[in-house]
Amino acid sequence: MSRATSAWQRIPAPVVDVLVVVGAALDAWLNMWDHTRLSVALAAVGCAALAFRRRFPLGVFLLALPIALMQDVAAAVLVALFTLAERSRNRRLLAVCVALPAVVSSTPWSLAEADRTMTLVTFVYSLATAAAPVLFGQLLQARRDLARRLDEIEEAREHERALHAQTVLARERAQLAREMHDVVSHQVSLIAVRAGALQVATKDGNTKEAARTIRSLSVTTLDELRTMVTLLRASGGRDTELTPQPTLADLHKLVESSGTQAELTGELPPAVGTPAQRAVYRTVQEALTNVRKHAPGAAARVELWQDGDAVGVTVTNTAPTRPSLSLPGSQQGLIGLRERADILNGTLETGPTAEGGYRVRLRIPLGGD
Template sequence: MSRAPALWQRVPAPVVDLVLVSVAAVDVWLNMWDHTRLGLALAALGCAALAFRRRFPLGVFLLTLPIALMQDVAVAVLVALFTVAERSRNRRLLAGCVALSALAGSIPWTLTEYDRTMTLVIFVYNLATAAAPVLFGQLLQAQRDLARRLVEIEEAREHEQVLHAQAVLARERAQLAREMHDVVSHQVSLIAVRAGALQVATQDADAKEAARTIRSLSVNTLDELRTMVTLLRASGGRATELTPQPTLADLHKLVESSGTQAELSGELPPAVGTPAQRALYRTVQEALTNVRKHAPGATARVELWQDGDDVGVTVTNTPPTRPSLSLPGSQQGLVGLRERADILHGSLEAGPTAEGGYRVRLRIPLSTD
């Protein structure tokens, strides 16, 4: 659920910049002690530069430094420091900017009658003053990062709930398929056998015709039951879903829209059946989802392959480039994939790689159908 932005966030950026330039100019006019032409020009340049602080934060900060030589605490310098801290993740750069600002503010005091101790105190005071906007900028940056991660967590949770529901439905349908195959099909087969025996043994024409009809209907029913069992085993979508199930032709779109930097390679023969294609698709889908959730910044490689009479897919990702948050999970994704592979007489392997990444590998017989 999205939150409405705060009131200050709804103010247009040009208006904010205009206000900051005006406040900095008033601050300079009231507090600076160097009213020479050069001093006024440098002060005007530093204040006007604040209008471009979003595009050139470091350059604007350097242009505001001369103002620190002309007054004790300069609003323009503090605003420029805040902008650099808000947009940079380089801690060394930020520490250098703080030290540079404190040094610029302390230089005028070295030219007065104050002793070294007093000058050092003034430097420490300026250092603390310069550190305040930097800390606030870093805090705002961390808040934005956290907000983005919370959105990613919510999307991942919703996606995982959908996958979990599909996995549960697939297991229920697989169980129903086994019941139909083991019980119903067996009984219908007995009916067909008994009807065939009666058709051969009886001498009555009407009984022979009735037995032939029963046997023919039983055979047709068995064919329909086999088709239904195949559909139930291959199905993993919603019960009311009438749209076509995903196939290998949809893999390119899945990889491109996965939210992860991934590449697809390899091809499979046209003889791969529909249930196997769906299993391959679901495996890639679950593996890329796990990469996005548990390995932020990692890249992934999806490889389709054929090994003799078996076909399969291998999804391998590199180690994450940034720490991941602990996400709630049902731990049913890979379990559902293994059950799907078992139904198709295949196998699924999943585990970490020696390089610190993760690999998921599905193998299915080519003659699954």
């Protein structure tokens, strides 16, 4: 971003609006062919409307369009065109809006045989002039989209790096646990055995007491080592049953920290077992992850429900508001969820919605967990 652009963006929006309106009004006053009451009124309305161009770009453009009848190049029309092109993604609409000022500005010319050439020249000139702000507005729109995509890619890379670091750390912890179990624990066990044998065999009281102390410390150290090995294996992914498993109580935190506009509704009965709670949690986690990855800007709704002797969750998201990124993935998330549902005698249904979104629905029998 250039210094001029950065300095311009620091100017408050009301100040920019005043400058734009005043500049367009001066341009209309100095370049109008005549200053009749109707012409002045149309020019005043079109220039004043520029203050609302950000909220109503198309309406402001239509209000400024009559100024093109009164001068060859109208600054108000060009500003309105630029704002519309900067905010609209409808290429057909922009093409029509480019043609309208050219048609309007060439209308006053007579269609007599002698004036046809001038009419064509005026139309082409006006068409090229109107196309310039539209192309510039589309360029700024593409630049914003590119900057947003770069931010999303960088965020995804940071997430991938964090996951890789966690994987490496888990692998190192698991390796450390194996080393402690296979080497250190074995050596401490031998120390305890030898100390016990010495305590039994010796006749000297001091030696017997020292051997007893060594054996007692060795046994205590061995117990502590086993606890440390268990913890390292759990954090390293080798003993997942000892790690804290998510439950329904963790759903609120999951939804709030999902990075998407998500809402959690409904509740499940207390009779839902731990495996079913984990399945519900993992389903919501995978669905919200997919929403963030494949439907940028979409809103999601997480609904817990009970239907007779079955419980479940439905995660529905709206259509994305901007193009999704082509991010790498294992493509195994939904397959894993279906396998988890099958184990619990449940079902997992996925598919697009009529509104352009996506729905994931998990159903688990109460007796299946």
